[in-house]
Amino acid sequence: MMEDGGETPMRETMDVNAVIQALKDVTRQREDTVPLHAPVFAGNEWRYVKECLDTGWVSSVGRFVDQFERMLAEYTGARYAVATVNGTSALHAALMLAGVLPDHEVIIPAMTFVATANAVTYCGAIPHLADIDHRTLGLDPDKLEAYLREIAEVRNGVCVNRRTNREIKALVPMHAFGHPADMDKLLAVAEKYRLVVVEDAAESLGSYYKGRHTGNFGLLSALSFNGNKIVTTGGGGAILTNDPELARLAKHVTTTAKLPHPWEYNHDRVGFNYRMPNLNAALGCAQLEMLPEFLRRKRKLAEIYKERFGRVRGVRFFEEPDFAESNYWLNVLLLDPGCGDARDAVLATAHKEGIMLRPAWRLMHELPMYRECPRMDLSNAEDIARRLINIPSSADLCPDAD
């Protein structure tokens, strides 16, 4: 029967039930459903939120917004953090401040949450889709460089797409599911082609590339604190930057570009109502206090998954790249090449059993509004998207969590 298949080379066969059993073993389902990612409120959440209600400071001014920003800056090592209403708004403002203008092209990975492409679109710019790397699930630097060599050139310090004759302004690496993209190589490509780097670090709070926190490599970057993130504010995001003038502008454009004055309502440009309310920041402060513990538990959960799925044929638990320390925000299971056809059966069976899984996002060029975007060969993204499954990753799934 050779059930363990020890000697057999990779076989293009996979037992759906073995995958489900492994998920059950690790998640030790005790409720009706095992969510993909649920927040854990076990610290000062209620104390800080209650303080907001008791003092009446719930809106866009208040001590928790400032404190949350200070804590974020300290934690990530960025000089400045500006809290926003969500990650999408943070990325939109960051791209705008990076100089992205209508009819620019902005390079983003084909495999990302749709907000990456939407934020580019809000600027009036065009997403230009690039392929991803099997090692990181983020942008593939070598493939990108070869592609740019073919289609782009630098004229007067500006990168021009020879095919569309538009300026390629920026490069947006996204740290998928918390795993850092290969920033050194991507920065080298960006420098060569004079692209501004804006990191979409929505998923990577607590993830490090070569010892440095993600979100510190671009001119600006965006974090998210949506309800499914490692740290949540209900809805929320932040812009990180090390540039004092960009930090000042980030705060300015996210607060309707209102000029400081004790009573006058004067605004000097088209601004946005993107500031995080104090109520949400209060939750965020309590959550950030818990982040080291969340990270410890999530890395431990990842180890357990790795061990358990090591004994399941036809699948591989995705591990952090060599150069990275990941937050393992959403754990990733990759079906072996040739086993992609079983993906939907795994999703449907687990769903029926109450275990919430999720496939990769529909790739950007497969969405109707981005079908016509310029793009390179996306065969890695297409291959990975067929085989990727996100599995339950809440911090309280870790066996010693309770």
Added chain:
Amino acid sequence: MMEDGGETPMRETMDVNAVIQALKDVTRQREDTVPLHAPVFAGNEWRYVKECLDTGWVSSVGRFVDQFERMLAEYTGARYAVATVNGTSALHAALMLAGVLPDHEVIIPAMTFVATANAVTYCGAIPHLADIDHRTLGLDPDKLEAYLREIAEVRNGVCVNRRTNREIKALVPMHAFGHPADMDKLLAVAEKYRLVVVEDAAESLGSYYKGRHTGNFGLLSALSFNGNKIVTTGGGGAILTNDPELARLAKHVTTTAKLPHPWEYNHDRVGFNYRMPNLNAALGCAQLEMLPEFLRRKRKLAEIYKERFGRVRGVRFFEEPDFAESNYWLNVLLLDPGCGDARDAVLATAHKEGIMLRPAWRLMHELPMYRECPRMDLSNAEDIARRLINIPSSADLCPDAD
């Protein structure tokens, strides 16, 4: 001395100290400062917000978002309400759903919060500035009609600005400080010129025009629950509509245009991350329960102001128009014509005394980014803006509030 000036016709003179004394008498300053508008949390705010934390439902899905929307619909009489992250996002989405496209013109009042103009700009459209009415502080329908007769014509069912040759798509009445604009007359103008009406009802929750709640007259409308509003969610807003298909689309575009599916991430258009988090909706549910009491107190406070300022020369307390029942969100003091020069002295003196006042917003055509917008004669707005002062209006300023 004729202090009371009973027999004297309107005199162009005003005693700054008499205004400050009246403010002190009414607000009975007990703390260092009297805010312009502070929220009151005296109901179920704690209970509902704590329930969010206890259940882990803090983000864009949860029972309070649905409940908040139902309560809003019931209260306003609109068939549908869709909760958003703030009033600006609600207005942006409403304009988009009303069919506002790049290079359209949208008529808005010159005297409004900058978000009204910004929301038009986010659509790629151009704000077209119209004058306001001394009776309502909102759009002047007669002046607007005369102006449109001069510059616009309807061609093939579309209103065209003959001067710019652009389509004038929509009309956005704004109910300033809670006082309803003259909707019957504005709707007649809109019908004649085939303009879609989208109400900026950000300030007018609890305000009625001829017995019908504001926000029910346009195709869509926008509410705000910012920290300074009559009801707050920290930051928040809502779209109201009576059209089921627009309501469905409003929810769709504010939730990243994600197609419903248990696990797939598929989106059918460029959407927005504009959904209100459950944490904020929980606060909103508790606040809406208190709305009738807030309205009672605010109308009583307005009576007290009216009586007290009736004894101050050179100023007039602004009362709701005949056809309206206002929420008196932010109370308005108008200095007499010719006394506008004293405005800044009133603001500065009150500020020094710890009483927070505020002038009218800088008019839209006086802001650098809207200086070149098409506009009609704005003499009413210019006259009123010079003489208007918002005075403290918190619901707990009412004498029997505590």
